[in-house]
Amino acid sequence: MQQGNNEAWxxxxxxxxxxxxxxxxxxxxVDTISERNQxxxxxxxxxxxxxxYHFAGSTGYGxxxxxxxxxxxxxxxxxxxxKALVRPHFASGTHTISTALFGVLRPGDELLxxxxxxxxxxxxxxxxEKDGSGSLVDWGISYESVALLDDGQVDWQGVADALKPNTKVIGIQRSRGYDWRASFTIEQIKLMVExxxxxxxxxxxxxxxCYGEFTELLEPTEVGVDLMAGSLIKNPGGGLAETGGYIAGRADLVDAAAYRLTAPGIGAEVGAMLGTLRAMYQGLFLAPHLVSQAVKGSILAAAVFERLGFETKPKWHEKRTDLIQAVRFGQADHLISFVQGIQQAAAVDAHVTPEPWDMPGYEHAVIMAAGTFIQGGSLELSADAPIREPYIAYMQGGLTxxxxxxxxxxxxxxxKNNGLI
Structure with missing residues (x-):
């Protein structure tokens, strides 16, 4: 079914x-938030x-x-x-987060x-433990998590019980990830920090x-968070940064992460930028507007699918604190058709039909629509989902x-063509 005079379209x-x-x-x-952030x-x-001249870049040691x-x-x-550390040398958001955690934690510490x-x-x-991969636990850093309460809020009694003398880092994931929960607003994060x-x-x-930058008027480090990390091929890269990530927060903690990225004693003082600077500067400049485009698209998606009887999170009228729009389809064929439709709407690789596959780092087969100019660029329109019940699709991005x-x-x-709606 194509755009044009088709009656169904x-x-x-x-x-x-x-x-x-x-x-x-x-x-x-959303436009008002975009203006203030711009x-x-x-x-x-x-x-x-x-x-x-700041866009010229460097070579060698840099x-x-x-x-x-x-x-x-x-x-x-x-x-x-x-302080902040912004580099093209971060391969992904996961790499950036890993660098921050390894920079701050030491053997015997705990991440909670x-x-x-x-x-x-x-x-x-x-x-x-002893997995041989060089993971946190392999290095003698313990880990624990406290499940959220049924209403999606932090279990503070559980947190109090889980805290130990060696607990060094308290981790907060702002975005929902692959969970059917609300993402955490800046106000909620502020209260968590307190x-x-x-x-x-x-x-x-x-x-x-990740996914949260410029969706609200403030960022986590403006409400007391000690350290945060994100990916430049998501919000703050503005669709132009070709790779990279950032770490921001307390100066001593950012320095520790920089020593992990390069080497102790070298830190942020080296690292050739190899022609990436113009895109990073201009991407940051464009990011508030482009993020607003994606957020408005997510609101529209939520409203449309709610009208069709599907569950969404967040609902269209609820507060937004990230790019991600979750839609619960309940059946695998509904989910797969939706993701394939997002791919068909792309300007890049629209002719490709995504299928579920075992993707590195994921525990279930995943289907991904990613017709993007930047590979994996989540500020561009994309959608993905693990193939597991209750078959929830996670749509994010959209440069326009x-x-x-x-x-x-x-x-x-x-x-509709497949008889699913």
């Missing part, structure tokens, strides 16, 4: 137009006098790369942090996640900030609202 387009009229105020609120980024650029140094300062200022088990790809980083500091004043509070809208239409058309 026109019916679906009418459905979206009616839905947009219903959610107009919610879309406007101004914040520009003020950071102005403060550190960003100029054309000594005295002023563009790299100023980029760190701009990120730190934008995120309200003492208070928001349930972290995202699937981090499980191998945590590892098992409670943790009451229970364990010396613990480092770490936040996995129009593309998300087209993706929703194409997925609905595929589902």
């Amino acid at each position: 026109q019916q679906l387009e009418q459905l979206l137009q009616e839905t947009e009229a219903e959610i107009r105020e919610a879309l406007y609120a 101004w914040k980024v520009i003020e950071a650029f102005k403060k550190y006098k960003v100029s054309d 000594y005295n790369d002023r563009g790299r140094e100023v980029l760190d300062l701009v990120f730190a200022e934008t995120f309200g942090a003492e 996640y208070i928001t349930g088990k972290p995202y699937d790809t981090l499980h191998k980083v945590i590892g098992k 409670r943790v500091k009451e229970l364990a004043p010396n613990c480092v509070v770490f936040v996995d900030n 609202y129009a593309h998300v809208k087209y993706g929703i239409l194409t997925s609905l058309a595929k589902m």
Whole structure:
């Protein structure tokens, strides 16, 4: 079923137009957040006098790369942090988070996640005793997680019971990951930090900030979080950064992570940027607007699928704190058709039909729609899901609202053509 004069497509387009009229105020609120975040980024650029020569990059050791140094300062200022480490040398969000954790933790310390088990790809980083992979546990760093309560909130009694004298880092995953729960807002994270500091004043509070940047007016490091990490091929790269990640927070903790990324005594002082700086600066500049496009697309997706009788999280009218829109399909064929429809709406690789496969770092077969200019770029329209009950799809991204809208239409058309709606 293709765009054009097809009657079924026109019916679906009418459905979206009616839905947009219903959610107009919610879309406007996203634009307001985008404006404020755009101004914040520009003020950071102005403060550190960003100029054309900062985009030149470096080679070899990368000594005295002023563009790299100023980029760190701009990120730190934008995120309200003492220091930041922004590098193309981070291969993924998981690599960035791993670097932060290995930088801060030492043998004998404990990592305690208070928001349930972290995202699937981090499980191998945590590892098992004597697994030989160089995981945290393999290095004598213990790990525990406290499951969330049935209402999705932190189990503070469970946290108090789990704290030990050697608990060094308290981990918080802002985004829902592959869980059917609400992502945590900045206000909720602020309250978590306050409670943790009451229970364990010396613990480092770490936040996995992936998918969350610029969805609200503040970032975790602006409300007391000690350290956070994220990926540049998600929100803060603005669809232009070709790879990389960032770590931001307390200066001593960022320094420790830098020693892990390179080597003790070297840290952030080296690292050739190899022509990546312009895209990183410009991507950060564009990020607030592009994130708003994706968030508005997620609101539309939630509203449309709710009208069709599917469960969504968050619902269209609920507060947004990340890019991810979860839709519970209940059946594998509904889920697969939806993800395949998102792929068919892509500008890149639209001719490819995704199928479930065993992907490294995941515990179940996963289906992914990823017709992106940047491989794995989650600020671009994509969707993925583990093939397990209750068959929940996780849609994220969209560099333009129009593309998300087209993706929703194409997925609905595929589902309708398969007799599923």
